Amino acid sequence: MDHILLLEAVERYLRGEMNDEEKRSFEDMRKSNPELDQMVVEHHFFLGEMDRYGEIKRFKANLYDTHHTLQENGEIKEVNSSSSGKIAYLWNRYRRIVAVAASIAGITALLISGLTVAFSPKAPIRDIEELRRKVTYLEKKTNSQSLQINDVRKKIEPGTPIKFGGTSFLVDSKGYLVTSAHVIQDATRIFVQNNDGQDFKASIIYTDLEKDLAILHIEDEDFKNPGSLPYSIGRSSTELAEPVFTLGYPKDEIVYGEGYLSAKTGMKGDTMAYQISISANPGNSGGPVLNKNGEVIGILNARQTTAEGVVFAIKSKNIHRVVDEMKKKDSSQHIKLSSNTNLKGMDRVQQVKKIEDCVYMVKVVLK
Amino acid sequence: MSISEKEKELLKGLANNDKEAIEAIYRDNYNLIQNLIINNNGSEDDARDVFQEALIVLYEKSKTESFELNCQIRTYVYSVCRRIWLKKLQYAKRFESQVEFLEDTVPVEEDLEVHDKLSHQYGIMRSAMGKIGEPCKSLLEAFYVHHKNMIEIASFFGYTNADNAKNQKYKCLMRLKKLFFAQYKNGN
Structure with missing residues (x-):
């Protein structure tokens, strides 16, 4: 019985339930009796543990209730546990086999793709989407109505299967255009259409698949030399964050888009291209990318399909290189790339008004 | 980054084992954690266990005298759950496929x-x-x-x-x- 009373006294002391007098005499007892002192310390610790145990237990009970309530109210999303359970079960059971099968498949795939790369002609990277546009027969039909109205302008016989569309722009007022090489790949005949809807026959005079650039020449007596071009073809590199804009033909009329230079290299660090944040769609391929001074800094050629707003443009100095290479091989063409811009300081609307006449839609007739 | 008054109230409630506060925190965060666990080889039961353990961690933390939360409750709970779940996966050697965690996290090891x-x-x-x-x-x-x-x-x-x-x-x-x-x- 003594022990029980003693423990009760210790507990009352620890809980602060003693009055001052009791407390004083109890503390005197503690000082004179080391055994009691030890008991107080030990019990203090034990009660602390006990309190925490109680707290956590109550908290857990609360969590349990809350979970239950929310589940009944439908605020916790139901997961289709039977199927996921089954998948997990199958996964656990067959993961070794799956792993072996996957690695065999992986090795085979690598082997095949390796062989394909080795034995096939060099093609542009496939996990990016080239921005040439598929012109469907339907679109062709609506087009042919306007072509009938404007019979004099018509160069393409109705029914000609036009497959792909892209954009090109003049680099020399004598009728030389630059576009992306992938736009005119496999073409038998090429037409370019200006902003007024007028078609011109054009021929490919040079392609560089590696740089994804092609030079076209308008060979049509209706083509009138505009004299000089409003923009220049830039040689120097461009700074990050510089605002840029583009014109192109993702649909049957010219479309303006603006953005900024987001990286100085293209896909996987390709130093031949820039990364641009701009909205681009199939059909924008081959379009010029200009800075605010009216300098062409690049040619749009691809966008990343796995990310939003990531577009790549071949740097414009590659146009200079391609022209130089071409001159070495074929001295009959005398291209002089436009080197002056008269767009400086103009507002964007005026700039675009001048540039749009020099940007052409590319129509490709396949075999 | 300081936390909003509403979150401070919730944490005070949590420290007092207040049912409404627990329910609010539960409602705001549970589905996020459930997705996290289920997308990473876990079950619904795992999700409940991990989430409740994380709330206990937060509860214990909220009762200490020097208590201060330097991020949103959501971020904290997410970080704790992520840590607990990674540990469990490693323990169970289920850590085989790529684990995907998309949200921001704060260090919670201590x-x-x-x-x-x-x-x-x-x-x-x-x-x-x-x-x-x-x-x-x-x-x-x-x-x-x-x-x-x-x-x-x-x-x-x-x-x-x-x-x-x-x-x-x-x-x-x-x-x-x-x-x-x-x-x-x-x-x-």
Whole structure:
């Protein structure tokens, strides 16, 4: 019985339930009796543990209730546990086999793709989407109505299967255009259409698949030399964050888009291209990318399909290189790339008004 | 980054084991965590366990004197759950496919170390409580956890008077302490 009373006294002391007098005499007892002192310390610790145990237990009970309530109210999303359970079960059971099968498949795939790369002609990277546009027969039909109205302008016989569309722009007022090489790949005949809807026959005079650039020449007596071009073809590199804009033909009329230079290299660090944040769609391929001074800094050629707003443009100095290479091989063409811009300081609307006449839609007739 | 007044209120509520606060935190965060766990080789039950453990970590943290949360509750809970789940995956060697975590996280390793220690002690107390058997367990819990007085306890458990109940409680307590300290000393 003594022990029980003693423990009760210790507990009352620890809980602060003693009055001052009791407390004083109890503390005197503690000082004179080391055994009691030890008991107080030990019990203090034990009660602390006990309190925490109680707290956590109550908290857990609360969590349990809350979970239950929310589940009944439908605020916790139901997961289709039977199927996921089954998948997990199958996964656990067959993961070794799956792993072996996957690695065999992986090795085979690598082997095949390796062989394909080795034995096939060099093609542009496939996990990016080239921005040439598929012109469907339907679109062709609506087009042919306007072509009938404007019979004099018509160069393409109705029914000609036009497959792909892209954009090109003049680099020399004598009728030389630059576009992306992938736009005119496999073409038998090429037409370019200006902003007024007028078609011109054009021929490919040079392609560089590696740089994804092609030079076209308008060979049509209706083509009138505009004299000089409003923009220049830039040689120097461009700074990050510089605002840029583009014109192109993702649909049957010219479309303006603006953005900024987001990286100085293209896909996987390709130093031949820039990364641009701009909205681009199939059909924008081959379009010029200009800075605010009216300098062409690049040619749009691809966008990343796995990310939003990531577009790549071949740097414009590659146009200079391609022209130089071409001159070495074929001295009959005398291209002089436009080197002056008269767009400086103009507002964007005026700039675009001048540039749009020099940007052409590319129509490709396949075999 | 300071946290909003609303979150401060919620944390205060949580520290007081307030049902409404717990429910609000539960509602705001549970589905996120459930997705996290289920997308990473876990089940619904795993999700519930991990989430509730994370709330206990936050509860313990919110009761300390120096308590301060430097991020949103959501970020904290997410970080703790992520840490706990990664640990469990590693333990179960289920860490095979790429684990995907998309949300921001804050470092929570220290908090989890504290929590592991506390939960170890909680485990000792729970197992000692389990071993003393009934009616000792209920009797002690009535007094020490639910803070009932001896007269209430005597009538509830059917003792003729409070002194007999006290006598029984003393015996039970001695057994519990013995079990607890035996394990506690072994464990440390």
